[in-house]
Amino acid sequence: MEALAVRLSGLDPHVEGAIRVVAFYDTLMRRRVDLQALARASAGLAECVTGVLLHGTGRAIRVSPEGTAASAPPSPASSTTPITLDEEEIGTVWLERPGPPNPLDDVLLDRLAIAAAAAVERYGPARTTMADPALVELAISCDSEEAARARALRLLGFAADLPVRVVAVRSRLPLDRIGALICPSRPVKAAPLADVGVILATTVDQSAFPAGVRAGVGTAGSPERSWREARTALRFATPGRPVVPHEGLGALALLAQxxxxxxxxxxxxxxxxxxxxxxxxxxxxxxxxxxxxxxxxxxxxxxxxxxxxxxxxxxxxxxxxxxxxxxxxxxxxxxxxxxxxxxxxxx
The missing domain is CATH 1.10.10.2840 (PucR C-terminal helix-turn-helix domain)
Known part of the structure; x- marks a missing residue:
């Protein structure tokens, strides 16, 4: 890498700097550093406040060039880059550089975004909407042991103290799009199971379902019970009432039995x-x-x-x-x- 940088720098001095930035982040990724360490190292390299934000958690990390949490109020970002995982934007990284951007800022942020996505996937849970169907099935199945269910929910990104609602969906629209609409700012996961789409969310905005979707919404609490309720409610969905919450069925739910x-x-x-x-x-x-x-x-x-x-x-x-x-x-x-x-x- 050093020899390549020396040869290329004779053609373009900017290239040597870019290669050194790439090598810097390759080293961090080999060391499997977490988001906090990534932000701290990046702030030192950029010599300005550096930020990392994950949409799924809403948690922002801002670090000063000295390696400590930035105490000053946030300044307008001089450069930003989205963090992408599995073709879904899961967050953003940025620099708060006073004055004009540095010529290498775009390279730095691009590599930081890649390293951040790798860290999220490694230390997870990954904040993408789409999830492993087997993991979702384990979380909602009535045959799952409680320890296995709790582990599946944890891997999906749901904290133990958060109630989970399950939504059963029939639609030609992508499940991740529906999930993002009905639960835009809280943890949400989706996966297809047989001929039904499954969405797990901590909150559900029933008014946000797009046209053309039929859905049954289970109550919050036990995922396996919520899944059973969601499937029942979906059976009652009609063109005139496309989204049916189970709690709104009352005694009508007995017809399903x-x-x-x-x-x-x-x-x-x-x-x-x-x-x-x-x-x-x-x-x-x-x-x-x-x-x-x-x-x-x-x-x-x-x-x-x-x-x-x-x-x-x-x-x-x-x-x-x-x-x-x-x-x-x-x-x-x-x-x-x-x-x-x-x-x-x-x-």
């Missing part, structure tokens, strides 16, 4: 199935769903963008087809339960 044979044999559910198989099933089911969801003729009409008299005529015909009086509270309850149970047959 009824056997498929019992559901199919029910006369009301069978009537819904015949309606769905009919030629006008899309409009009929949409009307019935709107009415069952709102419990009001006029609100259903607003939802469907139709005149209430048109909805009333549809409901009259639907009532005859189902043999249910939809104008009565009992009839409305029967229709809602039958429609929900029929949907559960297909998950």
């Amino acid at each position: 009824v056997s498929h044979d019992a559901v199919r044999d029910n006369a009301d559910v069978a009537a819904i199935a015949r309606l769905a198989a009919g030629a006008a099933d899309a409009a009929d089911l949409e009307t019935l769903d709107a009415y069952c969801s709102t419990g009001s003729l006029r609100r259903a009409a607003d939802l469907l963008h139709l005149h209430h008299s048109s909805v009333a005529r549809r409901l009259e015909q639907l009532g005859k087809s189902l043999d249910i009086d939809l104008t009565e509270p009992t009839g409305l309850l029967r229709a809602r339960l039958a429609l929900t149970a029929w949907r559960l047959l297909d998950g």
Whole structure:
């Protein structure tokens, strides 16, 4: 390396300095130093305050050229570079240099970012959103021993005292994008399991799910119970209610425990199935769903963008087809339960 630097410096003096910076960080990486040591060494090399920030933890490290924590208020960064791991930006590094940047600052920050990503991956957990599916499955499986579950959660980046919510997702969107939207500033991990996406998060913003996503959200606490609740809630998700929290189901969650044979044999559910198989099933089911969801003729009409008299005529015909009086509270309850149970047959 030294001989190469000498030869190249004859062509461009800047090259020798860049190679020496690369060699400096190669040495640090071979010594497996942590983020604090990286920031301290970088501040000494750059001769200015150096910072490292991980998005997943929100923890910022600022070190002065003397190797101590920077006590002065942060100055505007003179140069910044993102830290990337597995093609995901997990943080940033920067220099707070007074005056114009040094010609080697870009090289220094580039190597610091690479070394920081290696340190995060080594001392972890890696703050990427996507995770090893086997590790996620170990964390949420009801068959896992508690010690193994705790270790899996720790490797995924969840502290022992943090409650974890599990979200079951069906979507064509990337899971890491969904996870970043619903839990932007706290630990979040995602992985596909069979045909369902799994997201583990400490908090879930249910209003932040993007369009086209159907999701069931388990309660915070035991991951295996939360996963079971999330899968159940996902079965209740519909186009009109794409995100379903398990705690919002109440007694409706009991329907998920009824056997498929019992559901199919029910006369009301069978009537819904015949309606769905009919030629006008899309409009009929949409009307019935709107009415069952709102419990009001006029609100259903607003939802469907139709005149209430048109909805009333549809409901009259639907009532005859189902043999249910939809104008009565009992009839409305029967229709809602039958429609929900029929949907559960297909998950």
